[in-house]
Amino acid sequence: MARLSLVPLLLLTACGEEPDDNILTRQGNMPATATTIEANAKVPQTLDLADPRDFEDARRGLIAAPEALQITGPEGDLIWDMPSYDFIEGEAPDTVNPSLWRQATLNNVHGLFEVAPRLYQLRGFDLSNMSIIEGDTGWILVDPLTTEETAAAAIAFAREHLGTKPISAVIFTHSHIDHFGGVLAVLGANSDTEIIAPKGFMEEATSENVLAGSTMSRRSMFMYGSQLEHSPRGHVDSGLGKSPAFGSPGIIEPTQIIDTTGQALTIDGVEFIFQNAAGSEAPAELTFYLPQFKAFCGAEVVSRNMHNVYTLRGAQVRDALKWSGYIDEAIHLFPDVEVYFASHHWPLWGNDAIVDFLKKQRDSYAYIHDQTLRLAAMGYTPREIADMVEMPESLRKSFPNRGYYGTVKHNAKAVYQRYFGWYDGNPANLDPLPPEQSAKHYVKIMGGANAILESAQDSFNDGEYRWVAELLNQLVFAEPDNARARALLAQTYDQLAYQAESGPWRDVYLTGALELRQGTPTEGIDLAHAKNLIEKTPLDQFFTLMAATLNGPKADGKHYTLNIEFTDMGETYVLELENSVLHHREGEADPGADATVRITHPLFIKMLIGDVGVKDILFSDDVSVEGGKLSLIQFFALLDTPDPMFNIVTP
Template sequence: MALLLAAPVPAQTANPLIDPNAAKGEHFHPQGKPASAATLELRNSVKAELPFEDERDFEEHRRGFLKTPPFTKIMADAGHIAWDMESYQFLLQGKDFPSIHPSLQRQAILNMGYGLYEVLPDKIYQVRGFDLTNITFIKGNTGWIVFDPATTVEPARAAVKFINDTLGERPVTGVVYSHSHIDHFGGVRGVVDEADVRAGRVPIIAPEGFLHEAISENVLAGNAMSRRSRIQYATILARNPHGHVDQSIGKNVSAGMPGLIPPTVSIDQPLQEISVDGVKMVFQNTPDTEAPVGMNTWFPEWKAFWAGENVTATIHNIYTLRGAPVRNSLNWSKEINAAIYNFADMEVLFASHSWPRWGNARIMEVLRAQRDLYANMNNQALHLANQGVTINQVHNIYEVPKSLQRQWAARSYHGAVKNNVRGIINRFLGFWDGNPANLDPLSPADIAPLYVELMGGAPPILAKGRELNAAGRYRESGEILSRLVFAQPTNQDARNLLADAFEQLGYQNESTSFRNSYLQLAAELRTGIAAGIAANANSPDVVRAMATEQWLDFLGISMDSRKADGMHWTINLVTPDNGEKFVIEMSNATLTNIKGFTKPDAELTITLNRSDLDQLMVGAKTFEQLETEGHARFEGDRRPFDELRSILTVFTPDFEVFPATANASPVPTNVKPFQFGSDLMSVAE
């Protein structure tokens, strides 16, 4: 379908996230509350402490601006809205919103940059505000080298058209993926034709191990990560001063169609020089930082340094609330330090999020601020742990050094310091705090009735909750009211009061991860989980990139072990077109697989090409259809196949966090048995 831009939006594609009252500063929810006196007091103290007089970010954010596009919406090929900058225009009214942390409001305004920018004259350009990620265009001798082509195809396609319409038509002559998160590669089909890549005309450059990490981080817990992403990113929360205002490294995630073309050039050295279309680049491998595999890029002839997502305008997640392995804060600091000393004469710093900085002194100030805070969080969290401070205490004790607190580049808009230091303790010591009472904790719903009984029942808890809320003690209120909600899920007074506490905590938080989580769960407590279109990375490209072994591992998670008692069988899976073979064994209510073997006495052998298996994994075909078409062969007893299919669970990213919040209209699913059905959007950050 042709790209739809600037056209009137049909009624059926209207964005439900746009709130017509946002510009008036009115709440999107009928039960929503304004900022309380305690929240306003905290907000005023923050405004007095932070260096709002330092406006260099605003100067740098505007520098190099060339043109605004003639549209604010980008339509998805499927017919819905993939990107909508108009929904955030309320931020540009010059108002001071009491329901937004003042530092976060500053960041949200900076992230309203929308259009084409010149980073280095006649050499480096960026299209910003089309997605969570900037799309960077490096001008080569004959065409554009595209760095990080956004999350989905439609915004990436729009960006290429926009820059070509503005600066003149040029082909894409190279693509670079900075790291393995989908907002840095998912739009690739919007910038390049795969035929040109396969023919060797357009190289795609990525760090070693990219393809494996781009898929593996979110396969096994993908559905849980998707649900948690929709909380951390609040992708279905109204865009409103009392709702979603920013995503710290960009406005939001586009909701178009993601794709993936495998890289053709792998960066496997610590520093590796490559020239593409006449542009010399030195790639710095940075594994185990913001992503398991990643890289920065140095342009020696221009003294320009591209930091990927290792250095943006915020301290990032060490532990991300969506769920992922805890990141290596100390190594992250060391890789920034390596850039400082390897490329000491840099004059331009730009990245896949936020805005550039210019001038060596300014760049070094930003790099050192981030280097030092990543190292400080790591070292001081462990310093405290070595004195007996636990994972449940450290976030209340650790403090960012005063000198870093007053540097905008060291503020925690995306990550949260409280969350990060707990993650560091977890990385080294795990989740146990040393208290035997917490070795085998009861589930919240099981212990909650006892707490409610000991507190005298619902009436005194509600009274205390109101008292705590009135005093601005929202964390304490949350502790006792959450017990009541778990004990009495239908007690709407308790749910509403807990939502009020969460809401104020959301208003008070600088980190979008914390703000969004509080506000999203407040909305769910009031009226249940909302329906809405959220970005989904479960595309044919992504599924094709999965290893067969990863899919089989996913089946082992999808099957319900409680229904498998008494099952015992072996299946051989053979895929001739790629020479793979597997033994799949059901034993002790557990499904296992091993690559490179078949078992002569297996009850069943299934033979089909991996290319046909792809069709089954994306739900385009069933095993029966493939068998009828002659593309799948079953030899032996079909009982194991039928038994496995009967115990597979279809996962949907709408499970409850608090009881009784399920929506009457749950997320629809057309997932077929054996389809890889999890939503990989949680790959994002």
């Protein structure tokens, strides 16, 4: 697609600076309209944004904060930049929902904190927190961040202020990459340190990043606003933290698995009582209680925002009812708790405050679950339910239950999807036309592009931004090169972003606006940075991924059987293509195979991350091929290469 940009025609401002009211930012974002200013001005009337308790808790126990926390990647690129958020201070600008601005201000508080004697946290070095529990001989680390670079900076800062102690154990609370990816920086690849994780950790931690990883990565660019400038009209916060770090993630296999609630371990002299919370916020997750500290680590089962029952980057829908049940279980398992800390945000102190917090978190997920099913039973569809569910006042006015990350609207749709799937029961939605085809019909019946643009502009002037987005989306999909339609839709997304309380919603809208103005980005995430993670991924998952890249129509009528022998691992996989489906099994080689490839695991990994091509491998001296190389080339020609930068806001 050609890159469209109106920005060179406009007076621009520097990244991170608040633009004058009548000019656009470097990325083309327009000022807030009167409608947006009015909507954001109403937010403080419904919430006590001046409540100081969260600010006191967020700053409590601060030992030290880096003067300028900037972390570079392996090639000198900046992967973490806290100073870029320095513009977040004082009152919210017109272009940011004041409630989200409050959360962003709280998430700006960073450094090394003492949570309780012998219990510390490093916050603001990454999207997630790294916690340190001081044992008898060393440190027990909880969740060593996303990347080697951020974890190395965090642990170095801790040692600077707390002294140097060995790492006696590491706990991965769950299977999302921001809670284990930096482990190699704190341990090294060959460490014999005890690694504790929930049941199913390795399978879930690797599978999420392989089978659907390419699609999730592209959608994550929208959800986290990775292409956006950090400014009052750009990215300000993810709600869960500032943003993900894009560096070099790794992984180490656990040595101790938690599979039972109530399971107790003494680690370096510290007693732990674990809760197995599988299938809550992550497929593999645990929480734990430290009796001697009366401290509960809620992992990401609880956090200081409403979480995602469905995440916008795309993942399996979570079970809101089970999630609520785990929180209720924790309340009764650990009634003497006096300190709460978690994988994100800041801690909380005092039994009454913690129990109240846990109950409201519990009831938020249960309420959305129950009300969605109630309304579905009355015949309402997902889109209707999303607009109908409103949290009760006790939950609605609780800041940790606000939709800074997940939202009531998309979580209600997620509950509906979990029970009833994508189909809402209306026959018109059973087999609708693809978007491009239906869009052309809509444009024709509405009198053409000019008529639509005139109507859309009137609605924009009236502040009906949700409708304008729906209307202009049809025109853009029918006429993707219509510059006026793209420009007005981008302006509409600006206003929807400025009013959004959810950090991801804001980033989604603003990224959509950016791509309408400038086209899709040219580069995505470099898989080479995740080499260690890929190396630890079971081979079975890559062959499952290979099946998902097979071009079914091209494979129609083809039949191949291939043996893949990994000479350094002693493992053999047999691949068989028939009926346009690729099957695989581990075991003995098929003597009647069309070809047998003998390859080392490291060379196979180089192929996966794109360091070498398939043809280079097949004709390499480091690879032995028995049988027909032509058959191999023909087979690999049937596999599509995923497009990491596929279009989203245009056809």
